[in-house]
Amino acid sequence: MPLEATMMIIDNSEFMRNGDYQPTRFDAQSDAVTTVVQTKIDSNPENTVGIMTMAGKGPEVLVTHTKDIGQILQAIHTTSSKIGGTIDIPTAIAIAQLALKHRSNKNLRQRIIVFVASPLDGPAADEKGMVKLAKKLKKNNVAIDVVCYGDGIEEPFDEGKTVLKSFVESANSGDNSHIVTAAPGNLLLSDVLISSPILAGDRSASIPDDLVPGGAGDGAGASSSANNNFEFGVDPSLDPELAMALRMSMQEAAAREAAEAGPAGSSSTAAAPADAMESEEDAELKRALALSQQDQDVDMDAGAAPPSTTAPTTVAAPAAPADAMEEDEEDEDAAIARAIAMSMEQDNADAGAGKSK
Amino acid sequence: MADDAISLLEHVDIMQLNCLDEVSEHTLSGIVAQKKINTTSSYLLSDADEQLLLTIPFHQTVRVRSIIIRSSGGDIDQAPKRVKLLVNRPAIGFEDADGEEPEVAQILDLTEDDVKNGRPIPLRFVRFQGVNSLHIFVVSNQGGADETRIDAVDVLGMTQETTKDLKGLKQQEE
Numbered sequence: 001m002p003l004e005a006t007m008m009i010i011d012n013s014e015f016m017r018n019g020d021y022q023p024t025r026f027d028a029q030s031d032a033v034t035t036v037v038q039t040k041i042d043s044n045p046e047n048t049v050g051i052m053t054m055a056g057k058g059p060e061v062l063v064t065h066t067k068d069i070g071q072i073l074q075a076i077h078t079t080s081s082k083i084g085g086t087i088d089i090p091t092a093i094a095i096a097q098l099a100l101k102h103r104s105n106k107n108l109r110q111r112i113i114v115f116v117a118s119p120l121d122g123p124a125a126d127e128k129g130m131v132k133l134a135k136k137l138k139k140n141n142v143a144i145d146v147v148c149y150g151d152g153i154e155e156p157f158d159e160g161k162t163v164l165k166s167f168v169e170s171a172n173s174g175d176n177s178h179i180v181t182a183a184p185g186n187l188l189l190s191d192v193l194i195s196s197p198i199l200a201g202d203r204s205a206s207i208p209d210d211l212v213p214g215g216a217g218d219g220a221g222a223s224s225s226a227n228n229n230f231e232f233g234v235d236p237s238l239d240p241e242l243a244m245a246l247r248m249s250m251q252e253a254a255a256r257e258a259a260e261a262g263p264a265g266s267s268s269t270a271a272a273p274a275d276a277m278e279s280e281e282d283a284e285l286k287r288a289l290a291l292s293q294q295d296q297d298v299d300m301d302a303g304a305a306p307p308s309t310t311a312p313t314t315v316a317a318p319a320a321p322a323d324a325m326e327e328d329e330e331d332e333d334a335a336i337a338r339a340i341a342m343s344m345e346q347d348n349a350d351a352g353a354g355k356s357k
Numbered sequence: 358m359a360d361d362a363i364s365l366l367e368h369v370d371i372m373q374l375n376c377l378d379e380v381s382e383h384t385l386s387g388i389v390a391q392k393k394i395n396t397t398s399s400y401l402l403s404d405a406d407e408q409l410l411l412t413i414p415f416h417q418t419v420r421v422r423s424i425i426i427r428s429s430g431g432d433i434d435q436a437p438k439r440v441k442l443l444v445n446r447p448a449i450g451f452e453d454a455d456g457e458e459p460e461v462a463q464i465l466d467l468t469e470d471d472v473k474n475g476r477p478i479p480l481r482f483v484r485f486q487g488v489n490s491l492h493i494f495v496v497s498n499q500g501g502a503d504e505t506r507i508d509a510v511d512v513l514g515m516t517q518e519t520t521k522d523l524k525g526l527k528q529q530e531e
Contacts, residue, residue: 107373
């Protein structure tokens with residue numbers, strides 16, 4: 001859980017009027033800034049964030065260390081009517097560093113996040129000067145993140161290097177500085193940032209290890225969660241908290257199932273979801289449907305269930321044990337079917353309910 | 358008189374301990390956090406260049422008589438040579454520490470013998486009265502190496518008689 005004072009340098013040059021990012025570059029940036037601020041403040045109650053602009057008449061500090069997102073929003077709003085001029089990255093970074101130096105809590109590590117959507121020129125385009133500046137930042141224990149988009153995306157000159165890339169690499173100490181490039185496209189700038197290493201450290205802070213994919217969970221949990229990611233249709237890096245909730249609900253359901261099925265079924269339930277998914281998905285789906293058709297009450301519930309991924313879990317559970325009791329030989333199949341029914345996505349559940357009517 | 362000088366490391370405010378240009382694997386708190394002179398294998402190493410800026414804040418006002426800077430583990434070239442000491446400058450950065458005396462409290466040139474054996478280096482006592490935080494700016498090292506290494510730091514002196522150590526106060530049993 002990083003303990004950080006962050007200074008964000010936003011671009012407010014004329015290039016921000018461009019509409020290649022929805023709705024305009026500046027609004028896309030505002031959205032991204034808000035996301036960053038919220039993530040930083042949420043990750044540790046002591047974290048502070050400041051914001052400054054680097055174009056206009058000259059770099060200007062709008063808000064210094066605050067935990068109040070309202071102040072940041074207000075600063076962005078004020079800036080939205082003051083778009084103009086060209087950016088001055090070196091001066092802005094020097095000022096940001098000065099602002100960070102006078103933070104009240106010296107425990108906080110220093111970080112500068114620069115948003116660049118304008119072409120580099122003047123001293124910012126001089127690689128030697130920028131590397132020197134990066135060395136100075138590194139010496140003062142300042143981490144730096146750069147977000148390039150729009151005209152800030154540079155043409156690599158040799159071996160895929162760009163000025164900003166070498167700048168970040170020179171400032172990097174213990175993998176604390178990153179550069180992210182966001183080309184115009186369907187993804188929002190804030191979504192790109194969320195899944196980027198810039199926010200990864202802050203976002204994963206509140207998620208326990210055994211619920212993180214590839215984390216230090218037990219063997220069965222890790223393998224089933226790897227399948228769950230795909231099956232839930234949620235990219236866990238985009239929304240780790242939702243993924244965590246889904247996984248926790250899955251694990252709880254599996255534990256309950258294991259307890260209900262008794263010692264005979266318990267060994268198979270853990271491994272079942274992984275195998276079934278790959279091999280006989282359709283056959284199992286039919287069996288799951290048949291199961292739900294046996295009990296009309298359950299069927300109605302599934303149809304009326306609110307759009308929630310946990311709904312199928314609660315619905316499928318009561319129907320299954322009765323079936324398992326009746327047909328001992330099909331115990332394992334039933335367990336698999338139950339696992340499938342449990343993990344179906346909401347639209348699958350709706351579709352199933354529709355067919356059965 | 359010098360006999361009543363004790364190690365002031367136990368009065369260091371560990372939470373506010375800070376060092377600029379340190380490598381994240383070899384930090385200042387690694388060699389000071391035990392509150393006594395470091396005897397373990399951990400050390401402090403510089404990152405971008407040979408300079409280091411150690412900030413050592415104290416829980417209470419102290420008077421500093423001498424300091425020990427030991428660098429015995431690595432190459433002798435990596436041991437600090439020119440050292441500037443500053444007092445009570447909580448927001449210090451490298452650009453602030455570049456002055457000469459009397460802006461900085463004292464400038465020391467350490468010999469190889471000083472750093473190898475961790476000899477206490479006597480300071481100009483009058484300039485180190487009422488110290489709330491001590492800043493040690495390592496300007497250069499013995500052999501011009503790219504990195505500077507410090508194995509142990511100790512600050513010797515005494516606490517101000519006017520200030521009480523509130524840490525020792527405990528709730529009284531009725």
